[in-house]
Amino acid sequence: MRRRDVLVWIGSAVVWAISAPGAWSAGSPATIGWLKIQGPHHTPDQLKAFREGMAALGQIEGRDYVLVERYGDGEEARLSSLAAELVSLDVRLILATSQPSVAAAARITKTVPIIGRLNDDPVENGMAKSLARPGGNVSGIYSLAEELIPKRLSLLKEVAPSARRVGVLLRHDWPNEKRAWQTAEVAAKELGLELVALNARSAGELAAALDGAGPKRIHGIITFRNSTVVTNLKLIAEQCRKLRLPAVFDAREYVDAGGLMSYGPNIDAIYRQLARFAIKLLKGASAGEIPIEEPTKFELVINRHTADAMGIQLSPDLLASADRVIE
Numbered sequence: 001m002r003r004r005d006v007l008v009w010i011g012s013a014v015v016w017a018i019s020a021p022g023a024w025s026a027g028s029p030a031t032i033g034w035l036k037i038q039g040p041h042h043t044p045d046q047l048k049a050f051r052e053g054m055a056a057l058g059q060i061e062g063r064d065y066v067l068v069e070r071y072g073d074g075e076e077a078r079l080s081s082l083a084a085e086l087v088s089l090d091v092r093l094i095l096a097t098s099q100p101s102v103a104a105a106a107r108i109t110k111t112v113p114i115i116g117r118l119n120d121d122p123v124e125n126g127m128a129k130s131l132a133r134p135g136g137n138v139s140g141i142y143s144l145a146e147e148l149i150p151k152r153l154s155l156l157k158e159v160a161p162s163a164r165r166v167g168v169l170l171r172h173d174w175p176n177e178k179r180a181w182q183t184a185e186v187a188a189k190e191l192g193l194e195l196v197a198l199n200a201r202s203a204g205e206l207a208a209a210l211d212g213a214g215p216k217r218i219h220g221i222i223t224f225r226n227s228t229v230v231t232n233l234k235l236i237a238e239q240c241r242k243l244r245l246p247a248v249f250d251a252r253e254y255v256d257a258g259g260l261m262s263y264g265p266n267i268d269a270i271y272r273q274l275a276r277f278a279i280k281l282l283k284g285a286s287a288g289e290i291p292i293e294e295p296t297k298f299e300l301v302i303n304r305h306t307a308d309a310m311g312i313q314l315s316p317d318l319l320a321s322a323d324r325v326i327e
Contacts, residue, residue: 029062030282033086033094034069035101037076037227043253046097049268053275065282072101074231079104087112093281095274099175100227102127106138113287115140115277117270119225120176122292131292139277139290141270145225145250146180148298150187152248152263155300156220157191159261159312160246163219167198167245169209169236170224180224203232210239221247223254233257244310255301255326260310265295299323 034047047069051061059065068089070082083105086094094109096102096116105114106127118127118140128134131142157163168184170177181197188195196218198209206228213221221240223229229236233249237259240247249255250264273296280290303326307314319325 030065030092031090032065032067032278033083033089033091034067034097035079035083035086035094035105036070036097037072037074037079037100038231039071039073040069042231043267045268046271049271050095050275050278053272054278056272057275057279059275059279065278074227076100076227080108083108093278093287095278098227098230099225102138102140106136110137112137113281114138115274115281115287117267117274118142118292119145121146121179124179125175128292133289134292135288137287139287139292141265141273142292142294143265143270144294145264146176146183148250148264149180149184149222149224150190152222152250153184153187153191153193155261155263156222156246156248157193158318159248159307159314160220163193163246165194165196165216165218166220166222167196167209167213167216167218168222168224169198169200169206169229171201171226171228172197172199173201174224174226177224177226184222184224201228203228203235206232206235207239210236210243210245213243213245218245221245223247223249225250233259241306241309246310246312252299252301252324255303255306258303258306260303260306260312262299262301264298266297266299269297270295302326 068086068091070086072078072082079101087109093113094105096105096114099119102114102116102118114137122128122142123130127138184195196216200206200209233254234257237254237257241258246260249259249262251267252262255262277290300322301324302322305326
């Protein structure tokens with residue numbers, strides 16, 4: 001074989017090795033950072049689902065990639081230092097599991113790719129130039145938390161038709177609170193509902209807000225997604241059940257914890273979906289060129305046991321439309 005042919009053959013082999021599926025496993029496994037505001041025992045199915053997504057695409061943990069996990073244990077202020085720690089470990093990408101985690105990682109690095117579940121509109125908050133071409137180092141799944149508020153209010157009205165005042169668990173300092181409130185107000189007006197803001201930044205304030213629902217003549221609850229609400233999901237679900245306050249949440253995890261009902265994206269499906277993003281990045285794609293997607297599956301989950309305990313009669317049509325009913 002002539003020297004020129006040998007060089008061409010070597011060059012072709014290198015290009016193939018870089019672009020071939022699982023190519024990064026030829027050397028050391030790629031390091032992926034996992035950044036979560038809560039602790040490792042809070043919603044562990046998310047990490048499990050990501051691993052399942054990677055396995056379904058032929059990537060074996062330990063051979064093709066390794067996960068480096070960092071947890072804030074409910075302390076939002078720790079996220080920036082944890083993100084910096086992941087960057088110092090030369091991770092190939094950071095998978096941030098919440099809006100605060102994504103924001104913290106984005107403050108720390110403009111070069112390491114960041115993917116995650118984006119609860120706030122990424123174009124509105126400046127993380128992306130557009131959904132089709134984000135343009136920076138952040139991409140992922142936009143979970144449509146705000147857009148689904150009207151559906152959750154309509155479900156609340158269906159299970160509590162006599163309800164007139166609805167408490168909204170929120171945080172006034174949260175970036176998307178104003179937009180979410182405007183969306184909720186429009187929907188509430190159409191349903192003949194009045195919204196009551198229940199501002200809470202801690203577990204104690206959440207409990208106090210729910211305990212005060214009676215004197216405020218609140219007949220039901222919805223939540224805006226923020227770190228306080230998510231971290232204390234069990235407390236909220238248990239208090240609503242104890243106080244017989246029908247509540248509709250945005251994710252199944254609340255219903256698993258004893259909440260009445262949820263409507264929103266299938267969170268496990270989102271993390272399996274994010275595995276595709278991770279593989280694209282490990283193959284050399286730019287996060288700024290990977291379109292931000294929306295969820296592929298939504299689910300209505302009902303806890304019938306909670307409904308019975310609260311004396312709520314669920315219509316056969318509603319039960320039939322549920323994707324999952326917890327008996």
